Amino acid sequence: MATPVKVAIVYYSSTGTVAEIAKELHDAAIKTGAEVRLLKAAELAPREAIESNPNWAANHAATATIPHATPADIEWADVVLFGTATRFGNVSAQLKQFMDSLGGLWSQGKLANKVYSGFTSSATDHGGQESTLLALYNSIYHFGGILVAPGFTDPLKFTDGNPYGTSHVDSQGSNPVNEATRAAARYQAQRAVQIATQLKAA
Numbered sequence: 430m431a432t433p434v435k436v437a438i439v440y441y442s443s444t445g446t447v448a449e450i451a452k453e454l455h456d457a458a459i460k461t462g463a464e465v466r467l468l469k470a471a472e473l474a475p476r477e478a479i480e481s482n483p484n485w486a487a488n489h490a491a492t493a494t495i496p497h498a499t500p501a502d503i504e505w506a507d508v509v510l511f512g513t514a515t516r517f518g519n520v521s522a523q524l525k526q527f528m529d530s531l532g533g534l535w536s537q538g539k540l541a542n543k544v545y546s547g548f549t550s551s552a553t554d555h556g557g558q559e560s561t562l563l564a565l566y567n568s569i570y571h572f573g574g575i576l577v578a579p580g581f582t583d584p585l586k587f588t589d590g591n592p593y594g595t596s597h598v599d600s601q602g603s604n605p606v607n608e609a610t611r612a613a614a615r616y617q618a619q620r621a622v623q624i625a626t627q628l629k630a631a
Contacts, residue, residue, distance in 0.1 A: 434463045434625045435505055436618075439498040440512030441470040441523040445488035446550040446599045447512045449606045450614050454510055454548065454595075457618035463508070468498035470527040484602055498527055500534050508544040508625045509574075510618070511565055515549050518557030519564050528568050541573030544625040546617055548595040552602075562593040577624045579617045589613035 436458045442448035448469075455467045469492060472479070479485050503509055513524040520528075534540050547565045551558050569576050580592045588609050589595070595617050597610040 431626075432629070434461070434507045434622050434629065436463045436465045436508040436510065436622065436625075437468060437498070437502045437506035438465065438510045438512070439468045439470060439502070439524070439527065440510075440548075441514065441521045441527075442488060442492070442512070443474075443514060443521075444482065444484040444599075444602060445491070446597055446606060447514050447548070448488060448492055450548050450550065450595055450597060450610065451510075451512050453606070453611050453614040454512075454618045457615035458508075458510075458622055461619055461622040463622050466502055466506070467495060468502055469495045470521075470523040471497050473523050473526060500531055503531060503543075504534055504539050506543060507629065508546075508621045510546050510548065510621060512548045513561065513565065515551040515557040515561035518560040520561060524565075531572075535572060538573070542628075543572075543574050544577050544621050544628065545569045545572070545574040546577050546579070546594055546621050548614065548617065550597040550599055552599060554598055556598065558591065558596040558598075559593055562591075562596070566593075575624070575628070577621050579613065579620055582620065583616055585609075585612050585616060 440451040458465045513521045549561045595613040
């Protein structure tokens with residue numbers, strides 16, 4: 430029997446939107462038969478900042494049991510799905526700090542030849558989702574990773590509309606993660622596992 434594809438989903442989420450997308454990706458990857466780890470980047474913000482925003486504080490508490498990602502998780506994985514809220518059109522400091530900690534693995538060539546893909550959210554329309562994913566993918570090129578974006582490879586992507594990765598506009602918390610975003614996340618997870626399966630078989 431073939432060895433299952435190993436998937437690490439590593440995300441940073443402040444108020445919970447990216448966390449919810451990560452859970453959708455997790456469940457979809459599990460359904461493919463993959464072995465999956467759901468992991469978060471460590472919080473860097475001070476407690477006072479977290480507690481000043483009720484949604485941030487609630488998500489911080491709700492995800493307290495999710496393990497922090499480590500470089501060993503990335504070494505273990507065949508597929509890495511990185512998720513981040515957009516910060517001024519860029520990757521959040523929390524996720525970037527974790528990615529910057531992977532230099533040791535990078536120097537040994539242990540980040541290369543894995544499948545990578547990304548997902549994000551923003552508070553507003555045109556809030557930097559595409560530039561955030563493109564910025565995220567700059568690191569993947571340096572890793573020597575195999576970037577598997579969803580593209581427009583399924584009709585549902587014309588509803589979601591983002592070929593770079595799953596994304597959602599939460600409209601300052603008034604627009605919960607909807608079925609279009611969930612469907613895009615499920616498809617992205619399935620596609621990443623499918624490509625990784627083919628690479629392992631080869």
